[in-house]
Amino acid sequence: MALEKITEVVGRAVYVQGNDIDTDRIIPARFMKCVTFDGLGEFLFYDVRKDDDGNDKEHSLNDPRFSGASILISNANFGCGSSREHAPQALYRYGFRAVIAESFAEIFFGNCCGLGVPCAAASHDDIKKITDLIELNPEMEVHLDVVNAEIVAGDLTFSVDIPAAAREALTQGRWDPIAELQEAEAVIAERVSALGYLPG
Amino acid sequence: MGQNLFEKVWDAHAVRSLSNGQTQLLIGTHLIHEVTSPQAFGMLRDLGLKVRYPSRTFATVDHIVPTDQRVEPFSDPLADAMIKELAKNAEEFGVTYFDLGSGKQGVVHVVGPEQGITQPGSTIACGDSHTATHGAFGAIAFGIGTTQVRDVLATQTMSLGKLKVRRINVEGELKPGVYAKDVALHIINLLGANGGIGYAYEYGGSLFDSFSMEERMTVCNMSIEGGARCGYVNPDDKTFEYLKGRPYSPSEDKWDEAVLRWKSFASDSDCEYDDVVNISAEEIAPTVTWGVSPDQGFSIEGVIPNPKDEKDENARLSIREAIDYMKLEPGEPIKGTKIDVAFLGSCTNGRLSDFREVAKFLKGHKVAQGVKAIAVPGSQIVDTLARNEGLHEIFTEAGFEWRGAGCSMCLAMNPDKLVGDQLCASSSNRNFKGRQGSPTGRTVLMSPVMVAAAAVRGSISDAREVFSI
Ligand code: SF4
Numbered sequence: 001m002a003l004e005k006i007t008e009v010v011g012r013a014v015y016v017q018g019n020d021i022d023t024d025r026i027i028p029a030r031f032m033k034c035v036t037f038d039g040l041g042e043f044l045f046y047d048v049r050k051d052d053d054g055n056d057k058e059h060s061l062n063d064p065r066f067s068g069a070s071i072l073i074s075n076a077n078f079g080c081g082s083s084r085e086h087a088p089q090a091l092y093r094y095g096f097r098a099v100i101a102e103s104f105a106e107i108f109f110g111n112c113c114g115l116g117v118p119c120a121a122a123s124h125d126d127i128k129k130i131t132d133l134i135e136l137n138p139e140m141e142v143h144l145d146v147v148n149a150e151i152v153a154g155d156l157t158f159s160v161d162i163p164a165a166a167r168e169a170l171t172q173g174r175w176d177p178i179a180e181l182q183e184a185e186a187v188i189a190e191r192v193s194a195l196g197y198l199p200g
Numbered sequence: 201m202g203q204n205l206f207e208k209v210w211d212a213h214a215v216r217s218l219s220n221g222q223t224q225l226l227i228g229t230h231l232i233h234e235v236t237s238p239q240a241f242g243m244l245r246d247l248g249l250k251v252r253y254p255s256r257t258f259a260t261v262d263h264i265v266p267t268d269q270r271v272e273p274f275s276d277p278l279a280d281a282m283i284k285e286l287a288k289n290a291e292e293f294g295v296t297y298f299d300l301g302s303g304k305q306g307v308v309h310v311v312g313p314e315q316g317i318t319q320p321g322s323t324i325a326c327g328d329s330h331t332a333t334h335g336a337f338g339a340i341a342f343g344i345g346t347t348q349v350r351d352v353l354a355t356q357t358m359s360l361g362k363l364k365v366r367r368i369n370v371e372g373e374l375k376p377g378v379y380a381k382d383v384a385l386h387i388i389n390l391l392g393a394n395g396g397i398g399y400a401y402e403y404g405g406s407l408f409d410s411f412s413m414e415e416r417m418t419v420c421n422m423s424i425e426g427g428a429r430c431g432y433v434n435p436d437d438k439t440f441e442y443l444k445g446r447p448y449s450p451s452e453d454k455w456d457e458a459v460l461r462w463k464s465f466a467s468d469s470d471c472e473y474d475d476v477v478n479i480s481a482e483e484i485a486p487t488v489t490w491g492v493s494p495d496q497g498f499s500i501e502g503v504i505p506n507p508k509d510e511k512d513e514n515a516r517l518s519i520r521e522a523i524d525y526m527k528l529e530p531g532e533p534i535k536g537t538k539i540d541v542a543f544l545g546s547c548t549n550g551r552l553s554d555f556r557e558v559a560k561f562l563k564g565h566k567v568a569q570g571v572k573a574i575a576v577p578g579s580q581i582v583d584t585l586a587r588n589e590g591l592h593e594i595f596t597e598a599g600f601e602w603r604g605a606g607c608s609m610c611l612a613m614n615p616d617k618l619v620g621d622q623l624c625a626s627s628s629n630r631n632f633k634g635r636q637g638s639p640t641g642r643t644v645l646m647s648p649v650m651v652a653a654a655a656v657r658g659s660i661s662d663a664r665e666v667f668s669i
Binding site: 030034082 | 213215216218219220221222224226228229235236238239242247252253255256264276278279281282285317319321322327328329331343344345346347348350351354355356357358359361393394397398427429448450458461492493514517518521611612613630632633634635637639
């Protein structure tokens, strides 16, 4: 299975402000009643985007200036909470192809990487600078260079942190590990029979 | 130099290094439920793959299942479809399924230990972050995403980076009215909601030695709220005693051998940790949360913080956001805050010991007027055992509704939901915005006995005062 090599993500960006934005906020649990992930994009950030009657509230994702953005920017500990992959799936299906934040919750980070969505960690100050810039110029393209772990936006250039393993996986087109996991079948069979708990 | 349990279990299950720099880790035991597995089975079908070792995967329904109406078809067609999908997948792929008719259904993290599926020295994965619960048995247990559920189904392995290990020592004894839940909330408060990122937590010290398996599960369960990927307690005689005679535990003739093996996984006395934290049990008070992140908590005597007192801008914003959402005023005591709902249950505190402990105090009390109080056993077995002891009568007499087993109002994917901005005193593990089913619903986390005290008073209360503990 040849996967796309994700070396860069280029697109307009939108800022969803806040620390500790958890997966329940990204996709409220009641929208997880689905047997496929297909329709999830529609419900991304639903409770902060919509009021009780389903009308738009004030939220950057409802702001027409940012419609079509493919890079999401946020603050610390983004994606904390549940391990549900519904959250990265909803982001992906809404159209996001990269997330830039001050830090990420671990399971969320891994889930994103497994979908080919790079998560890049930037300093508090750099996030402030880039979001100020986007606010002034929503049309500006943000360039996330995954290979060099760098962001270029307008006159702004700063480095971001993408752990080496994730960077490797993304840029080498190995972000979905299934094929490689399967290669070890014979060794796995041996190891499973030696486990010593539960029947093989 | 010796090794800690995490390293031993890791080494025993590491298959090889992968090209992404991570390790291909063998997952001995796989647990699945209705919400995060259907998409994974869908991916298997798309790829034309089978479940490679079906006898190592166990399924049950918990997240969506209604706790009042217990026969199909369920009134919510989407829930009904998801539950049917799990039954179909289990059947088609040959996976053991503890369904509603089995008498063994329940929250997956209650069912695993109960059945003896959770064993020391094993690796466990489940598409649910509270899989950390199983660490109470000296297992390394990971919550995983759906694509990883697919990986484990297809290969019995997954790709994972090795974690660091932080030893958390809690020495001494808890004061009366202080419980394992308070220990969990205290640790999270101390180390922060993301203090555990990159770590496995090893809990130890004299308090954990004295803890029952159920108490250990409560603390391990909330490792994830502290940002840790998993948490565990070294296996000891209590662990072995708990497991003896359970359906999936080793049989009599294999028992001694299994115990020897299990013991060999415990951390060596001369092992090293990447970090060590020491806590004194006497310091821990009955703890409640006041905000929208599990680390926004304090003793029941606490007063709502004032964002103005915070120098750090991020912290100031977080406090402001939390108290606005919670509709609480800086400087006000949390005690006395009116509640609308009391929820007893979840994989943190929905076990037999939790209901027993609450029943001890609840007898002779009544739920305050206007408060909706529900008690939801973690599994059908907990339900049956509680009924056998007459516990459900104590609860219903006091004014609690006694429900069927499931996650219920912990995440409110079933009909048990908060309405509007109702405030819920909850024994669950997450106080995120909207967590309990209403986008403006408010959650205050606390121990089960504190939930009962709040239910009786109609406001957040110190259980030690309400029940003269
Ligand atoms: S009880 Fe709550 S935390 Fe536990 S598995 Fe269910 S939803 Fe998740």
